[in-house]
Amino acid sequence: MSRRPQLPPLTKYAGKRLTQSVLTVFLTVSTVFVLIRLAPGDPARAYAGPFATNEQLAEVRERFGLDQSILSQYWTFLTGLFQGDLGTSFSYQDSALSVVLDRMPYTITLATSAILLTTIVSVPLGVWMARHADSRRELGANVLTVAGQSMPEFWTGVMLLTLFAVLVPILPASGFTTWGGLVLPTVTVAILQIALISRMVRREMVNNFASPYLTVARSRGVGERALTWQYAMGNAAVPVITALGTRFAALLNGVVVVEVVFAWPGVGSLVVRALETRDYPLIVATVLVTSVLSVTVQLLIDLLYPLLDPRVRLGKATS
Amino acid sequence: MKLLEVEDLQIELMTEAGVVRAVDGVSFCVGEGETVTLIGESGSGKSTTAMGVLRLLPAGLAVLSGRVELAGKDVIADPDSIVDVRGRSVSLIPQDPMTALNPVFTVGRQLAGAVRTRHPELSRSQARDRAAELLDSVHIPDPSAQLRKYPHQLSGGMLQRILIAIALAGEPRLLVADEPTSALDVTVQAGVLDLLLELQERTRIGILMITHDLGVARVVSDRIHVMKAGRFTESGEVEDIVERPQTEYTRKLLAAIPQLDAPSTTAPETPAGQNVPKQESPTPAPPAEAPAASPAEPTATTLKPEDARRPAGATGLSAVPGTATTATTAARPEGARP
Numbered sequence: 001m002s003r004r005p006q007l008p009p010l011t012k013y014a015g016k017r018l019t020q021s022v023l024t025v026f027l028t029v030s031t032v033f034v035l036i037r038l039a040p041g042d043p044a045r046a047y048a049g050p051f052a053t054n055e056q057l058a059e060v061r062e063r064f065g066l067d068q069s070i071l072s073q074y075w076t077f078l079t080g081l082f083q084g085d086l087g088t089s090f091s092y093q094d095s096a097l098s099v100v101l102d103r104m105p106y107t108i109t110l111a112t113s114a115i116l117l118t119t120i121v122s123v124p125l126g127v128w129m130a131r132h133a134d135s136r137r138e139l140g141a142n143v144l145t146v147a148g149q150s151m152p153e154f155w156t157g158v159m160l161l162t163l164f165a166v167l168v169p170i171l172p173a174s175g176f177t178t179w180g181g182l183v184l185p186t187v188t189v190a191i192l193q194i195a196l197i198s199r200m201v202r203r204e205m206v207n208n209f210a211s212p213y214l215t216v217a218r219s220r221g222v223g224e225r226a227l228t229w230q231y232a233m234g235n236a237a238v239p240v241i242t243a244l245g246t247r248f249a250a251l252l253n254g255v256v257v258v259e260v261v262f263a264w265p266g267v268g269s270l271v272v273r274a275l276e277t278r279d280y281p282l283i284v285a286t287v288l289v290t291s292v293l294s295v296t297v298q299l300l301i302d303l304l305y306p307l308l309d310p311r312v313r314l315g316k317a318t319s
Numbered sequence: 320m321k322l323l324e325v326e327d328l329q330i331e332l333m334t335e336a337g338v339v340r341a342v343d344g345v346s347f348c349v350g351e352g353e354t355v356t357l358i359g360e361s362g363s364g365k366s367t368t369a370m371g372v373l374r375l376l377p378a379g380l381a382v383l384s385g386r387v388e389l390a391g392k393d394v395i396a397d398p399d400s401i402v403d404v405r406g407r408s409v410s411l412i413p414q415d416p417m418t419a420l421n422p423v424f425t426v427g428r429q430l431a432g433a434v435r436t437r438h439p440e441l442s443r444s445q446a447r448d449r450a451a452e453l454l455d456s457v458h459i460p461d462p463s464a465q466l467r468k469y470p471h472q473l474s475g476g477m478l479q480r481i482l483i484a485i486a487l488a489g490e491p492r493l494l495v496a497d498e499p500t501s502a503l504d505v506t507v508q509a510g511v512l513d514l515l516l517e518l519q520e521r522t523r524i525g526i527l528m529i530t531h532d533l534g535v536a537r538v539v540s541d542r543i544h545v546m547k548a549g550r551f552t553e554s555g556e557v558e559d560i561v562e563r564p565q566t567e568y569t570r571k572l573l574a575a576i577p578q579l580d581a582p583s584t585t586a587p588e589t590p591a592g593q594n595v596p597k598q599e600s601p602t603p604a605p606p607a608e609a610p611a612a613s614p615a616e617p618t619a620t621t622l623k624p625e626d627a628r629r630p631a632g633a634t635g636l637s638a639v640p641g642t643a644t645t646a647t648t649a650a651r652p653e654g655a656r657p
């Protein structure tokens with residue numbers, strides 16, 4: 001009856017998920033590669049300017065390889081992809097991959113600090129709301145989270161800027177030259193995430209508080225602190241961590257509005273520029289890098305499940 | 320000595336439809352070594368009474384009044400005192416064993432936790448040894464292997480035995496058993512009831528039994544209170560209630576159980592036994608003479624420290640569980656009717 005040899009199924013599971021991830025990235029990038037070329041807009045005109053002659057435009061198209069058919073462009077892209085070459089950015093005249101990778105640390109920093117702030121605030125807040133569910137005291141927190149969900153980021157960002165960079169100038173208004181510059185963008189991004197995650201923590205905890213196993217544990221003298229943080233939180237952890245991971249993966253794709261408001265040199269503002277100039281290689285490189293990152297985060301979360309939930313680890317039906 | 324005294328207990332529940340008086344002035348008591356049963360249909364208030372006595376109803380949604388004295392503490396006048404009583408003087412055996420354990424902790428962690436609630440001075444490994452002993456005392460084979468399992472790896476019957484072991488970890492004087500067999504397969508029910516009776520013989524524990532099953536009530540009870548719409552409609556010794564029901568409602572309850580006096584006609588119930596989990600090997604085929612289920616065969620005498628404190632007169636170890644088994648077997652056809 002010993003269930004020791006559990007490693008093979010887990011390795012198999014990891015291998016399967018890894019294959020899925022690679023396939024997902026490949027399909028995403030290929031789709032974007034084709035669709036962006038089918039969309040209206042002309043990179044040659046964006047590059048050469050509104051007064052360029054037809055000859056100049058043709059010359060630019062030839063230089064960028066845009067005179068080829070989409071299929072042969074895709075072939076060139078694929079052969080380059082396997083050598084780690086995603087082509088040259090039209091507007092930066094530099095390797096598209098390195099342009100994106102230069103921006104990545106800023107995006108990762110902002111996403112990480114925002115998700116950390118979200119976790120630190122929303123887990124205790126959600127637990128507090130669940131413990132005081134439907135009470136008058138919870139109403140205040142409820143109003144705040146609904147407000148947090150409803151305030152658009154560009155508005156929150158501008159308000160925070162006005163407050164803390166203009167009226168009470170204690171924080172830098174834009175850019176990332178000091179760590180202080182991280183505060184306002186982080187708070188702006190986190191407000192929405194906190195509102196979403198804390199309501200989710202509340203819902204999960206309320207469900208677990210009401211479940212029979214908790215009442216039975218209470219009946220045998222398990223203290224309220226252990227009931228909350230070990231029993232209920234142990235069960236709420238899987239969905240909450242999934243949600244946090246999903247939000248984190250989304251933030252890694254760039255927080256376009258917030259980056260623009262705070263002149264944050266991340267991927268989000270890069271994407272805006274790449275789209276404006278129809279910089280095909282840059283768009284594809286951005287999509288590739290961000291999708292690799294978010295798929296990796298997703299994969300790590302999936303591999304966490306077996307550690308958090310024995311029902312995943314040991315299989316649902318065991319005789 | 321009275322382990323539980325309830326006087327004029329009233330419980331009002333705040334529901335969406337308004338305030339409902341779920342329990343409307345009931346009084347009863349449970350003494351040492353006694354089993355008192357509250358029986359009634361769904362919604363009669365019997366489970367609410369049990370949960371109210373243990374103060375397990377949601378604080379904001381239930382209002383209790385009256386007097387409930389549990390191990391000498393009035394848990395209505397002083398709600399905080401229940402914390403000293405739970406898992407020590409009184410334990411709960413829940414209705415549905417499948418949902419009663421934390422799914423992300425091992426059985427051993429939950430059982431050892433209950434042991435350490437009672438005996439905080441024990442080390443982790445001592446608590447684990449004690450947990451294995453407790454599993455052995457509820458006739459679970461290979462206890463140390465079971466301790467490493469998670470609830471989803473065990474059958475309902477096994478889980479209910481584990482929950483009984485967890486309840487016993489607090490070395491309580493009173494067990495509140497809230498429909499302890501309703502969620503179990505018929506053949507497993509008998510084994511669990513036998514176990515409860517056996518434990519009662521050994522430890523003189525008092526049991527407050529909640530059930531809708533007259534077959535169960537008849538086997539285990541000393542006294543029965545028939546409950547309807549939050550009140551007791553009839554109370555008395557088990558024989559009186561079953562043989563000479565005084566009220567129309569009790570007569571109807573008895574009549575609702577087919578073939579109460581004709582157990583031989585219930586043979587077609589056998590298919591129910593087919594989905595019995597395999598762990599429950601010692602359970603007998605339904606209506607046959609089945610001493611195999613008896614826990615009376617060489618019973619472990621290492622059960623509990625209470626054994627030492629047991630009154631000298633209560634040593635009928637071999638005789639009484641045997642009787643109980645026979646009674647259970649005879650009563651099984653009623654239990655077979657869901």
